[in-house]
Amino acid sequence: MSALIAYRGVGKVFPGVVALDDVSFSVAGGEVRALMGENGAGKSTLLKILAGEHRPDSGGLLVEGRPVAFASPRDSQAAGIAIIHQELHLAPDLSVTENLLLGMMPTRFGIIDRRAARERARAILARLGEEIDPDARVRTLSIGKRQMIEIGKALARDARIIAFDEPTSSLSARETRTLMRIIDDLRRDGRAILYVSHRMEEVFEISDSVTVLRDGRHVADYPDMKALTQDQLIIAMAGRTITDIYDYRARPLGDVAVAVSGLEGPGLRAPLSFEARRGEILGFFGLVGAGRSELFRLIYGAVPSTGGDVLIHGEPLVSADPRRAIAAGLALCPEDRKDEGIVPLAAVAENIALARRNLLGRPLIDERDEGTQAADLIQLMRVKTASPATAIATLSGGNQQKAIIARWLAADSRILLMDEPTRGIDVGARSEIYAHMYRLAEEGRTILFASSDMPEVMGVADRIIVMREGRVAGIVPRADATPDRLLRLALPDASTGQS
Ligand SMILES: Nc1ncnc2c1ncn2[C@@H]1O[C@H](COP(=O)(O)OP(=O)(O)OP(=O)(O)O)[C@@H](O)[C@H]1O
Ligand SMILES: [Mg+2]
Known part of the structure; x- marks a missing residue:
């Protein structure tokens, strides 16, 4: 050759x-x-x-x-x-x-x-x-x-x-x-x-x-x-060993934090229902186009629903109103972070601070506090940047992603909707993101995350909702999740799953 x-x-x-x-x-x-x-x-x-x-x-x-x-x-x-x-x-x-x-x-x-x-x-x-x-x-x-x-x-x-x-x-x-x-x-x-x-x-x-x-x-x-x-x-x-990148930690679950019942809207083919508890990490697996991103956007209120309810700690969420969703403790980390996530010319630190600013409202912002938090997260997540003041656009693809994930970790939200959170992120940093997810869940928060990476869903989620063509094809507890079972539920030609 x-x-x-x-x-x-x-x-x-x-x-x-x-x-x-x-x-x-x-x-x-x-x-x-x-x-x-x-x-x-x-x-x-x-x-x-x-x-x-x-x-x-x-x-x-x-x-x-x-x-x-x-x-x-x-x-x-x-x-x-x-x-x-x-x-x-x-x-x-x-x-x-x-x-x-x-x-x-x-x-x-x-x-x-x-x-x-x-x-x-x-x-x-x-x-x-x-x-x-x-x-x-x-x-x-x-x-x-x-x-x-x-x-x-x-x-x-x-x-x-x-x-x-x-x-x-x-x-x-x-x-x-x-x-x-x-x-x-x-x-x-x-x-x-x-x-x-x-x-x-x-x-x-x-x-x-x-x-x-x-x-x-x-x-x-x-x-x-x-x-x-x-x-x-x-x-x-x-330059180091990582024995188990998922390093799953079981935790006690609290009361129901999110109850979705009969939700209907664009991207969903049938009314959709599920519940998630405090402390729970709920994975959404499916082929691209299965309706996971659409579901997250509906829950968050980025698009209006046409039927059904979303209850957050028992309180109904008004449809199509992300501001109230944020006030109710929700955060959405979108799939298309390139288009919807970053402010390219703003500093890395500012990009990290964004979600928290939205939550607190301008008058409550303590800039020094913010700077310290951004610096901590840059270090914790190993965002490779010349300084916190560097424009985020000059960072490598994965480092931009890490900064956006850091934003949601900083936001102090009670319910996180994360769409493909580790896309493009290296193994070492991924294991750090998972550890953060466990920590947030241990604090009583609820994480809904969508991923097309099967080992990741199986490695991190407490329960897995498999979606297929805008419907729930099955809900699989962690202990029963096998690649075979998940794929069988996710694939359009094998319609053997319960719903
Ligand atoms: N146009 C640019 N201006 C300034 N710095 C840059 C530019 N392009 C890349 N860099 C820097 O060069 C280094 C290497 O970046 P590169 O994009 O090649 O990394 P990578 O290995 O592809 O990472 P990833 O896995 O995150 O995609 C990084 O520190 C990055 O910030
Ligand atoms: Mg790259």
Whole structure:
């Protein structure tokens, strides 16, 4: 196997941060190489250099043994490289077809051949196993579908070198299976694949080899994934052992804190009922599109319900009024934190303080108190930032997430609705988030969290509500939760679950 792509002594500095320091490794045709490291280790920066978005300050890249210097993303594409970015790069107001074939729409007699374009888009969607209308605006698609379109763009370009930056963070179990199959095909076809993910199971399944980064430095290289254990990999990444990332702690439950009865509204296909107690961590599992996010938004009042009640400690919540929901002690940590969560140009500390400010109201804010709390949380959650005053937009993807989670931990809410709380967060930080969740529950708070990561739901929740197509497909106590049972309830074609 010869190297299709090689990094040679690559260095990159941002104001106040050494993002990469003398990194060298290569990927051969037919090889899937995982790139692992904690949040802020430099993975995305490495891929952005490959994509021609950043220029290295030192060292460089070789493509098939020849040095290249990309002045722009166009140069990178011309060299046969495609990147699936951590943050989606789609044009929301263009159609699926236009996004898939951006910059390479087929033409006939000098004008765009829409029919040919649509056919090509259909073929790509079929390969992705997706039933998406090629004419649909991307804006109307779920995050999971958008992610699949992003992957389709790389397939459309027929690139020889493909890099995936956390491609599965918003994919369902089924979509993830499809992606694993596609990557395997690409490998067989002799392409070089770079794969970035925080999900261990996935990395061990799909990769042949792994390069580990820590604080921008290349700390380890394992040519054979089969000779490596998960523990060894975690030690290489984090510099410490984490024996059980979930480390579940049972706790006594109090009286009913949230009672949802016969709730109806957009995204739900049948009236929905359940209860959650003080001290309880209730997991919501399901495929992307099962209605979990919609349910959370209904409970919170972000969208109006069309029937049923939500009782918080026995008091009915007025529908479609998030202000009163907040006053009643609810907090919603949304799934799409990129769009709904962060204030990009504001400081990290300010982003963390936001929810608490809303709760207390301006006159009660003690800025010094706030600053101390933000600083504590930055340290506790290991948010990698030059300072609390740094604009949050310059942080790595995972570190932005950590800051947003910190916001909800700071908010002092009695009932937390967390939608995919650990997406894109490294193993070490995830175990810290779980510990926070247990602590909050031990204090008598109630946590409802939605996750598509099955090991996580099984590892953390006291009870699991499995949703399928806008309905409750089953409620499974922790002791009875097996992967088989959860999947059977979640999958649309196996309608054996009780409701
Ligand atoms: N445009 C930028 N301006 C300033 N600093 C940046 C910029 N891009 C990245 N950094 C910094 O470079 C470091 C590496 O970031 P990078 O995004 O490569 O990390 P990562 O390994 O992809 O992390 P994650 O797992 O969280 O996605 C971080 O400290 C980050 O704050
Ligand atoms: Mg990244």
